[in-house]
Amino acid sequence: EIVLTQSPATLSLSPGERATLSCRASQSVSNYLAWYQQKPGQAPRLLISDASIRATGISARFSGSGSGTDFTLTISSLEPEDFAVYYCQQRSNWPLTFGGGTKVEIK
Amino acid sequence: DVQLVESGGGLVQPGGSLRLSCAASGFTFSSFAVTWVRQAPGKGLEWVSNISGGSGGSTTYADSVKGRFTISRDNSKNTLYLQMNSLRAEDTAVYYCARASGFLSFFDYWGHGNLVTVSS
Numbered sequence: 001e002i003v004l005t006q007s008p009a010t011l012s013l014s015p016g017e018r019a020t021l022s023c024r025a026s027q028s029v030s031n032y033l034a035w036y037q038q039k040p041g042q043a044p045r046l047l048i049s050d051a052s053i054r055a056t057g058i059s060a061r062f063s064g065s066g067s068g069t070d071f072t073l074t075i076s077s078l079e080p081e082d083f084a085v086y087y088c089q090q091r092s093n094w095p096l097t098f099g100g101g102t103k104v105e106i107k
Numbered sequence: 108d109v110q111l112v113e114s115g116g117g118l119v120q121p122g123g124s125l126r127l128s129c130a131a132s133g134f135t136f137s138s139f140a141v142t143w144v145r146q147a148p149g150k151g152l153e154w155v156s157n158i159s160g161g162s163g164g165s166t167t168y169a170d171s172v173k174g175r176f177t178i179s180r181d182n183s184k185n186t187l188y189l190q191m192n193s194l195r196a197e198d199t200a201v202y203y204c205a206r207a208s209g210f211l212s213f214f215d216y217w218g219h220g221n222l223v224t225v226s227s
Contacts, residue, residue: 036152038152043203043205043217044152044203044217045217046213046214046215049213049215055215056215087152089154089214091209091213093211095154095167096142096154096211098151098152098153101152
Protein backbone atom coordinates (compact mmCIF):
# COMPACT_ATOMS: atom_id res chain seq x y z
CA GLU A 1 0.00 0.00 0.00
CA ILE A 2 1.26 3.48 -0.89
CA VAL A 3 1.30 5.69 2.19
CA LEU A 4 0.83 9.42 1.69
CA THR A 5 2.21 11.69 4.42
CA GLN A 6 0.97 15.25 4.52
CA SER A 7 2.72 18.09 6.31
CA PRO A 8 2.23 20.12 8.28
CA ALA A 9 -0.80 18.76 10.06
CA THR A 10 -1.98 22.31 10.72
CA LEU A 11 -1.03 25.54 9.00
CA SER A 12 -1.95 28.81 10.73
CA LEU A 13 -1.97 31.72 8.32
CA SER A 14 -3.68 35.05 7.73
CA PRO A 15 -5.84 35.97 4.72
CA GLY A 16 -3.64 37.16 1.89
CA GLU A 17 -0.71 34.96 2.88
CA ARG A 18 0.72 32.17 0.75
CA ALA A 19 0.06 28.57 1.80
CA THR A 20 2.38 25.70 0.92
CA LEU A 21 1.16 22.17 1.66
CA SER A 22 3.25 19.05 1.21
CA CYS A 23 2.37 15.45 0.34
CA ARG A 24 5.04 12.76 0.31
CA ALA A 25 4.46 9.26 -1.07
CA SER A 26 6.13 6.12 0.29
CA GLN A 27 6.98 5.13 -3.30
CA SER A 28 6.77 6.82 -6.66
CA VAL A 29 3.27 7.61 -7.88
CA SER A 30 4.56 9.33 -11.05
CA ASN A 31 2.24 12.34 -11.44
CA TYR A 32 -0.89 10.42 -10.39
CA LEU A 33 -1.74 12.63 -7.45
CA ALA A 34 -4.81 14.72 -6.68
CA TRP A 35 -5.66 17.35 -4.10
CA TYR A 36 -9.07 17.87 -2.47
CA GLN A 37 -10.50 20.57 -0.24
CA GLN A 38 -13.01 19.74 2.49
CA LYS A 39 -14.92 22.21 4.61
CA PRO A 40 -16.77 21.21 7.81
CA GLY A 41 -19.95 19.29 7.09
CA GLN A 42 -19.26 19.18 3.37
CA ALA A 43 -18.05 16.61 0.89
CA PRO A 44 -14.52 16.86 -0.47
CA ARG A 45 -14.05 18.90 -3.63
CA LEU A 46 -11.48 18.05 -6.29
CA LEU A 47 -8.97 20.88 -6.77
CA ILE A 48 -6.07 19.38 -8.69
CA SER A 49 -5.63 16.14 -10.65
CA ASP A 50 -2.50 14.51 -12.05
CA ALA A 51 -0.33 16.72 -9.82
CA SER A 52 -0.91 20.02 -11.59
CA ILE A 53 -4.19 20.10 -13.55
CA ARG A 54 -6.77 22.39 -11.98
CA ALA A 55 -10.26 20.94 -11.92
CA THR A 56 -13.14 22.73 -13.59
CA GLY A 57 -14.04 25.98 -11.89
CA ILE A 58 -11.08 26.02 -9.52
CA SER A 59 -9.42 29.39 -8.96
CA ALA A 60 -5.97 30.03 -10.43
CA ARG A 61 -4.69 30.84 -6.94
CA PHE A 62 -4.53 27.05 -6.42
CA SER A 63 -1.59 25.34 -8.06
CA GLY A 64 -0.03 21.91 -7.77
CA SER A 65 3.44 20.68 -8.53
CA GLY A 66 5.70 17.69 -8.08
CA SER A 67 6.24 14.18 -9.36
CA GLY A 68 7.51 10.87 -8.09
CA THR A 69 7.27 11.06 -4.31
CA ASP A 70 7.13 14.77 -3.44
CA PHE A 71 4.19 17.03 -4.19
CA THR A 72 3.11 20.53 -3.24
CA LEU A 73 -0.19 22.37 -3.22
CA THR A 74 0.22 26.14 -3.20
CA ILE A 75 -2.48 28.69 -2.49
CA SER A 76 -0.99 31.95 -3.69
CA SER A 77 -3.03 34.33 -1.54
CA LEU A 78 -5.48 32.93 1.00
CA GLU A 79 -9.09 34.00 0.73
CA PRO A 80 -11.46 33.55 3.70
CA GLU A 81 -13.16 30.62 1.93
CA ASP A 82 -9.85 28.74 1.60
CA PHE A 83 -9.61 27.89 5.29
CA ALA A 84 -10.36 24.16 5.25
CA VAL A 85 -8.75 20.73 5.34
CA TYR A 86 -6.80 19.58 2.30
CA TYR A 87 -6.17 15.96 1.33
CA CYS A 88 -3.93 14.39 -1.29
CA GLN A 89 -4.82 11.11 -3.02
CA GLN A 90 -2.88 8.77 -5.31
CA ARG A 91 -4.22 6.78 -8.24
CA SER A 92 -0.97 5.01 -9.12
CA ASN A 93 -1.92 1.69 -7.58
CA TRP A 94 -4.51 -0.20 -5.58
CA PRO A 95 -5.60 0.44 -2.97
CA LEU A 96 -6.32 4.07 -3.63
CA THR A 97 -5.02 6.00 -0.66
CA PHE A 98 -5.42 9.44 0.86
CA GLY A 99 -3.07 11.45 2.99
CA GLY A 100 -4.02 12.30 6.54
CA GLY A 101 -4.86 15.90 5.68
CA THR A 102 -3.57 19.41 6.38
CA LYS A 103 -5.83 21.86 8.16
CA VAL A 104 -5.37 25.44 7.04
CA GLU A 105 -6.66 27.64 9.84
CA ILE A 106 -6.95 31.36 10.39
CA LYS A 107 -4.10 32.79 12.44
CA ASP B 108 -25.63 19.65 -13.17
CA VAL B 109 -24.03 16.48 -11.88
CA GLN B 110 -25.71 15.26 -8.71
CA LEU B 111 -25.10 12.28 -6.48
CA VAL B 112 -27.49 11.64 -3.60
CA GLU B 113 -26.82 8.93 -1.01
CA SER B 114 -29.47 7.24 1.09
CA GLY B 115 -29.94 4.20 3.29
CA GLY B 116 -27.70 5.05 6.21
CA GLY B 117 -28.64 4.90 9.86
CA LEU B 118 -28.05 3.03 13.09
CA VAL B 119 -27.33 -0.70 12.95
CA GLN B 120 -26.13 -3.19 15.53
CA PRO B 121 -22.74 -4.88 15.26
CA GLY B 122 -23.01 -7.88 12.97
CA GLY B 123 -25.95 -6.36 11.13
CA SER B 124 -26.41 -5.35 7.51
CA LEU B 125 -27.27 -2.19 5.64
CA ARG B 126 -27.53 -1.21 1.98
CA LEU B 127 -26.53 2.24 0.83
CA SER B 128 -27.81 3.71 -2.42
CA CYS B 129 -26.48 6.59 -4.49
CA ALA B 130 -28.79 8.12 -7.10
CA ALA B 131 -26.95 9.85 -9.93
CA SER B 132 -28.19 12.49 -12.36
CA GLY B 133 -26.83 15.08 -14.75
CA PHE B 134 -24.44 12.77 -16.58
CA THR B 135 -24.40 9.47 -18.46
CA PHE B 136 -24.12 7.25 -15.38
CA SER B 137 -23.33 4.06 -17.27
CA SER B 138 -20.22 5.59 -18.84
CA PHE B 139 -18.42 6.29 -15.57
CA ALA B 140 -16.72 4.32 -12.86
CA VAL B 141 -18.05 5.19 -9.42
CA THR B 142 -16.74 4.77 -5.93
CA TRP B 143 -17.50 4.71 -2.21
CA VAL B 144 -15.26 6.66 0.17
CA ARG B 145 -15.86 6.88 3.91
CA GLN B 146 -14.85 9.18 6.72
CA ALA B 147 -15.00 8.15 10.35
CA PRO B 148 -16.03 10.92 12.77
CA GLY B 149 -13.22 13.46 13.07
CA LYS B 150 -10.92 11.40 10.84
CA GLY B 151 -9.58 11.47 7.31
CA LEU B 152 -10.83 9.95 4.08
CA GLU B 153 -10.67 6.21 3.40
CA TRP B 154 -11.36 4.68 -0.01
CA VAL B 155 -13.76 1.71 0.25
CA SER B 156 -14.64 0.33 -3.19
CA ASN B 157 -14.75 1.05 -6.93
CA ILE B 158 -16.87 -0.33 -9.72
CA SER B 159 -16.11 0.14 -13.40
CA GLY B 160 -18.35 1.84 -15.91
CA GLY B 161 -20.49 -0.06 -18.36
CA SER B 162 -21.79 -3.32 -16.94
CA GLY B 163 -19.69 -2.90 -13.81
CA GLY B 164 -17.74 -6.02 -14.56
CA SER B 165 -14.74 -4.88 -12.54
CA THR B 166 -14.86 -4.20 -8.83
CA THR B 167 -12.22 -3.68 -6.18
CA TYR B 168 -12.26 -3.26 -2.41
CA ALA B 169 -10.18 -2.02 0.45
CA ASP B 170 -8.83 -4.88 2.58
CA SER B 171 -10.79 -3.54 5.55
CA VAL B 172 -14.13 -4.35 3.87
CA LYS B 173 -13.25 -7.19 1.48
CA GLY B 174 -15.55 -10.13 1.93
CA ARG B 175 -18.11 -8.08 3.89
CA PHE B 176 -19.11 -5.29 1.48
CA THR B 177 -20.38 -5.63 -2.09
CA ILE B 178 -20.55 -2.78 -4.59
CA SER B 179 -22.98 -2.94 -7.50
CA ARG B 180 -24.75 -0.70 -9.96
CA ASP B 181 -28.05 -0.56 -11.84
CA ASN B 182 -27.56 1.59 -14.91
CA SER B 183 -31.27 1.45 -15.75
CA LYS B 184 -31.92 3.26 -12.47
CA ASN B 185 -28.75 5.41 -12.50
CA THR B 186 -28.00 4.06 -9.06
CA LEU B 187 -24.94 2.79 -7.21
CA TYR B 188 -25.22 0.45 -4.24
CA LEU B 189 -23.09 -0.69 -1.34
CA GLN B 190 -24.29 -3.79 0.49
CA MET B 191 -22.62 -3.87 3.90
CA ASN B 192 -22.73 -7.08 5.93
CA SER B 193 -21.14 -8.16 9.22
CA LEU B 194 -20.84 -4.53 10.25
CA ARG B 195 -18.38 -3.54 12.94
CA ALA B 196 -18.05 -0.49 15.17
CA GLU B 197 -15.09 0.62 13.08
CA ASP B 198 -17.35 0.86 10.02
CA THR B 199 -19.05 3.86 11.62
CA ALA B 200 -18.51 6.73 9.20
CA VAL B 201 -20.02 9.10 6.71
CA TYR B 202 -20.13 7.25 3.41
CA TYR B 203 -19.70 9.27 0.22
CA CYS B 204 -20.34 8.12 -3.31
CA ALA B 205 -18.34 9.84 -6.02
CA ARG B 206 -17.86 9.78 -9.75
CA ALA B 207 -14.47 8.68 -11.03
CA SER B 208 -12.86 9.69 -14.29
CA GLY B 209 -11.61 6.12 -14.72
CA PHE B 210 -11.49 2.84 -12.82
CA LEU B 211 -8.15 3.68 -11.14
CA SER B 212 -8.62 7.39 -10.81
CA PHE B 213 -9.65 10.52 -9.01
CA PHE B 214 -13.10 11.62 -7.99
CA ASP B 215 -14.51 14.71 -9.62
CA TYR B 216 -18.05 14.83 -8.20
CA TRP B 217 -19.16 13.77 -4.73
CA GLY B 218 -22.45 13.19 -2.96
CA HIS B 219 -23.26 14.93 0.31
CA GLY B 220 -22.56 11.82 2.35
CA ASN B 221 -24.67 9.48 4.49
CA LEU B 222 -23.93 8.54 8.09
CA VAL B 223 -23.72 4.90 9.10
CA THR B 224 -23.48 4.22 12.83
CA VAL B 225 -22.69 0.73 14.07
CA SER B 226 -23.51 0.47 17.75
CA SER B 227 -25.46 -1.65 20.20
